[in-house]
Amino acid sequence: MKRAVTTVVVVFFVGALSLVTAGASAAAPAADTPTFTKDVAPILYEHCVVCHRPGEVAPMTLIRYEDVRPWSRAIKAKVESREMPPWHADPRFGEFRNARGLTGEQVATIVAWSDGGAPRGTAADLPVVPAFPDGWAGGEPTYIIEMPVEFELPTQGEIDYHNFYTPVPFPEDVFLKGIEMRPGNRAAVHHAGAYNVELSAHTHLKDGLLYWDADDQLVELGTVRQTSRETLAGVTPGSEKLISYVPGRGYEEYGRGAAKRLSAGKMIHFHMHYQPTGRPERDRTLLGLYEYEGRPTHEVVNSLSAVGPSTYIAAGSELQSLTLPVIPPMVEDWELIGITAVPNAITIHGLSPHLHLRGKSMTYVVTYPDGRSETLLSVPNYDFNWQHYYDFAEPKRVPAGSTIMVRTLFDNSLKNRYNPAPDKEVYWGEQSWDEMYAPQIRVTLDRYDLSKPPGKTQ
Numbered sequence: 001m002k003r004a005v006t007t008v009v010v011v012f013f014v015g016a017l018s019l020v021t022a023g024a025s026a027a028a029p030a031a032d033t034p035t036f037t038k039d040v041a042p043i044l045y046e047h048c049v050v051c052h053r054p055g056e057v058a059p060m061t062l063i064r065y066e067d068v069r070p071w072s073r074a075i076k077a078k079v080e081s082r083e084m085p086p087w088h089a090d091p092r093f094g095e096f097r098n099a100r101g102l103t104g105e106q107v108a109t110i111v112a113w114s115d116g117g118a119p120r121g122t123a124a125d126l127p128v129v130p131a132f133p134d135g136w137a138g139g140e141p142t143y144i145i146e147m148p149v150e151f152e153l154p155t156q157g158e159i160d161y162h163n164f165y166t167p168v169p170f171p172e173d174v175f176l177k178g179i180e181m182r183p184g185n186r187a188a189v190h191h192a193g194a195y196n197v198e199l200s201a202h203t204h205l206k207d208g209l210l211y212w213d214a215d216d217q218l219v220e221l222g223t224v225r226q227t228s229r230e231t232l233a234g235v236t237p238g239s240e241k242l243i244s245y246v247p248g249r250g251y252e253e254y255g256r257g258a259a260k261r262l263s264a265g266k267m268i269h270f271h272m273h274y275q276p277t278g279r280p281e282r283d284r285t286l287l288g289l290y291e292y293e294g295r296p297t298h299e300v301v302n303s304l305s306a307v308g309p310s311t312y313i314a315a316g317s318e319l320q321s322l323t324l325p326v327i328p329p330m331v332e333d334w335e336l337i338g339i340t341a342v343p344n345a346i347t348i349h350g351l352s353p354h355l356h357l358r359g360k361s362m363t364y365v366v367t368y369p370d371g372r373s374e375t376l377l378s379v380p381n382y383d384f385n386w387q388h389y390y391d392f393a394e395p396k397r398v399p400a401g402s403t404i405m406v407r408t409l410f411d412n413s414l415k416n417r418y419n420p421a422p423d424k425e426v427y428w429g430e431q432s433w434d435e436m437y438a439p440q441i442r443v444t445l446d447r448y449d450l451s452k453p454p455g456k457t458q
C-alpha cells in the first residue's frame, strides 16, 4: 500500500468569526472481588444507563443483574479500551462540563469484577436505579416545534438523510437561553441536527420537504444549481446550527448572559439520520425552545466551520468555498491544516469536530498575541458515529490578534475499517462516503453587547 503524507496548509484570514459569522451469588467469589450490587451497579447507573436502558439507542440495557451478567466480558473490553462510555477528547487537554469517561479506578473495578466471575453481591447494596423521566430535560419549553410530518422508517437497510423544513412561527426574532431536540422515537433516531436556514427563492415546500421550482425535484442538501444567470444553493450557506441530537444528549443551555437568535422569516430545518430497528417505526422529532427572559448580553454563533477551507463568509451570504482539496486514494495520514485569524476578541464556548468516514483526528490550537499556544481540544480517534459537542467548563477568551489552527488527519487507506472505498478519490459532500471538514466552534463576539444601545460596542 502506498503511504503518503500530504500536507495542505490553507491560511485564511476570515472575518467569519466576527461576521458570522442485587441476592447472593451462585459461586462464592473471592472476598475482595467487587460485586455487581455494591461496586459495579453504581458505575453503570451513573455512566451507562443514560443510553443503556429500554427504548434508548444502545443495543442492550444495563440495569438489572440479569441484563448485565451476560455482557460482563464485553463490558470489560469496552471500558478497558475506553470505547465506552463514548467520549473522544484526549484528557490531557481542555476541561469540559459534559465530559464522559471512567476513572482508572472505575475501570479497574469493572475488570476485577468481570475477571472474578461477575458476582451478584448482596441485594441490600444495590443503589436506586436512576429515574429518567420521559419529559423535557430542561423542563417545559416556552415553545415546541414539531417536525412538519411524521416519518415512517423502512424496517431495514441504509436510510438516506432526511431533511424537513418548517417556518419559524414568530413575527420577530426570538432569543433563546436553551434548546432541546427530542426524538419522537429514540430507537429510530441515530443522530440529528436542527438549523435556522433561509431557503432559495427558487424552491418550494411540500409536506415539509423542499423542491426546486423548475422541475419539482427534491433539493438535495449541499447541492447547487446553475442557471443561465446565477448559481443557486437550495439552502443559503449562512444557515445557523441550532442544536445537535446524539443519544444521551440533546439539551443545551448557554448561560452566562448568552443566547441564541432564532430568526423570524427563516425556516427551521430538521436534518435527520435514522436507523432501522427491524420493526416498523415512526418518528416525529420535537424541538423545545426556551426563551431568554429580558435582553441577553451576547449572541451565540455556532459557526459551522470556523477554521479553514470550508469557512462561510456571512456578509452577502457568499459561499467561501464549500470544498475540500481532493483526498487521494490509499493514503493513510492525509493532513489538512486550517488557520484562521481572530481580528476581534471572541469567547469560545465549545467545539465540535465534524468529519465523515475518513476522518481520523482533529486538534484545535489557539496561538495568543504574545506567542503562547494552547491546545483547546484534541480528538485523536475521531468516530463518525459520535458527534460530540465539547462544552468548555470555562469559556475561553481569545483576544484580538490570536490565531486558531485546526490540524486534521484523514485516513483514506485500507487501515480505516470504516472506509467504504479506499481506492477512490474523495470529494467534499453531504453523504457519509463523501468527506467534510467542519471544525465547528461556538463563539460569542465580545464587542457586541446586545444589552447596550445599537452602535455602542464595548
Ligand code: HEC
Pocket (backbone or CB within 6 Å): 043, 044, 047, 048, 049, 050, 051, 052, 057, 058, 059, 071, 074, 075, 076, 078, 079, 084, 085, 086, 102, 247, 248, 385
Ligand atoms: C451516550 C450513550 C452511551 C453511553 C453513555 C454508553 N453507551 Fe455503551 N453503547 C452505546 C451504543 C449506541 C452502542 C452500540 C454502538 C456502538 O458499539 O458504538 C453501545 C455499545 C456498547 C457495548 C457493545 C455491545 C455489543 O453489541 O457488542 C458495550 C459492552 C457497552 N456499550 C457498554 C457500555 C458501558 C459499560 C457503559 C458505561 C461505562 C456504556 N456502554 C455507556 C451507547 C452508550
